[in-house]
Amino acid sequence: MDVVGLEQARTDFERGEWTAAYDAWSAAGLNALSVDELDDFATVTELLGRHDESVAALQREFVVSQDARDPGRGIRSAFRLAMSTGAHGEPALSAGWTARAEGLAEELDDGAVEHGWVAFLQMFRAIMSGDFPTAMARAEAAVAVGRRHRDPDLSAMALVGLGRITLYSGRVTDGLALLDESMVRVIAGECSPVFAGHVYCTAIEGCQEISDFARMAEWTSALERWCAEQPGLLAFTGQCAVHRGQLLRVRGEWGSALDEFELAAARYREVGSPDAAALSAYESGEVLRLRGDHAGAEAAYERAADRGFEPQPGLALLWLARGEQAAALTAIERLQAEPGGPVQRCRILPAVIEVLLSDGQVDRARELADELHRIADDFGCEALKAAAAEASGAVELAGGDAAGALPYLRKANQLWARSDAPYDRARARVLAGRALAAVGDVETSRRELEAARATLRQLGARPAADQVDRLLAPASLPSGLTAREAEVLRLVASGRSNAQIAADLVLSEKTVARHLSNIFTKLDVGSRTAATAFAFEHGLV
Secondary structure, eight states, rough: OOOHHHHHHHHHHHTHHHHHHHHHHHOOOOOOOHHHHHHHHHHHHHHTOOOOHHHHHHHHHHHHHHHHHHHHHHHHHHHHHHHHHHHOOOHHHHHHHHHHHHHHHSSSOOOOOOOHHHHHHHHHHHHHTTTTHHHHHHHHHHHHHHHHTOOHHHHHHHHHHHHHHHHTTTTTTHHHHHHHHHHHHHHHHOHHHHHHHHHHHHHHHHHHHOOHHHHHHHHHHHHHHHHHSSSSSOHHHHHHHHHHHHHHHTOOHHHHHHHHHHHHHHHHHHHOOOGGGHHHHHHHHHEEEEEEEEHHHHHHHHHHHHHHOOOOTTHHHHHTTTEEEEEHHHHHHHHHOOOOOHHHHHHHHHHHHHHHHTOOOHHHHEEEEEEEEHHHHHOOOHHHHHHHHHHHHHHHHHTOOOHHHHHHHHHHHHHHHHHHHHHHHHHHHHHHHHHHHHHHHHHHHHHHHHHHHHHHHHHHHHHHHHHHHHHSSSSSSSSGGOHHHHHHHHHHHTTTHHHHHHHHHHHOOOHHHHHHHHHHHHHOSSHHHHHHHHHHHTTTO
């Protein structure tokens, strides 16, 4: 390729036109590219999801740097090779390139910026081996080098790494401050594209782990804009889809969430990183379980497990829903026995408490609810505080103190509402309805349960809605009415039209009409007015 063509490729690269730059540089061939062009070509191929070509360009860059006796450039190439191969499920190669970088660092002065990149690789290695004190020390060293040299890529990467480790240590306020600082550098446009993408995804994942949905939503929106501004971008779009799906799941938009998880899996396959699709499989399982699609949920959890992702506690909750209590108890006992810090504990505790209560283990569940409260107070995240309040309410209700449960459940209701989490709020309202019934406030209980049921029907949470049906159904309905027919009759008595009833119960109008026909036959009435009178006479409204 002539000089003009290479110059055009450089112009395309600087404009963020990755496909055009790729076409020009790939046509020229690796041997025709300068060391800077090799580095940029590796960036383009990584962004376009061409992993093998990116590795080839970085390996060529490494060889050229060795020939030129440039250990600094060699370390940077080795760093990217170590991170890329590690992310694509090639741990041996990643370890090898980390060792090459460490060896080259011995040739540099102590003050060289490349020592910061080596420290980051050592941090990553320590995390993988579970040595968090060493990981913390190496992350702090990388941050110090990045700041001293004002290297935006190193600073942002090291800060987000240190932030995640600090979260795992339980110092959530400090950890979030570090994540915020790294994200500010990225959003301000200080970082190069590959490193910006890594920081986005690492920071958002950290927020998701501690249920900080407000930060997660803010940064996911920023990531979406960043991805949209780069035509042809494939790298990081899978992670972006997963994070969108997680937020949609929390907000009750389950159909859209499943679409995002499927998109994420497809993007991961395109970039040659199928193992990364494990999280999207697990998240799909969570939605399918709540919908009552037990076979689909189990298959999704199995896909996650096949790719090395822990399918618990979701799988234990699935077993519990299917009546396999022994299996669920065994799974949560194993989770309980495994070591883990507050970040790991907050992920499993709500499910562990639910399974223990199903087995009548109230005292153990209370201890864990208290632990969840302590973590939630330390973390300061509203959704986690809501989960803790709901857990304590469930514990008190199971322990026979319905009055004591109500303040916790009111708090959970409020916090879930502020977190825009309709399914979780409905669950808290179901518990509140049960507690109200237990203290004799039957009318308020009915209103809470009916409101919860309407939300659950709208979401498509069939198993939870059916449970509320059973709670609302009198011990013996008059004239042989079924629970669903009694529900339809109550809505008729409230003045709702067939269309409105269909919308409320998430049914077709044809189904509502069939229920009405059955109701009229069983009650031996011929009009809605007469049916309404029957409902009032028999205490159904």
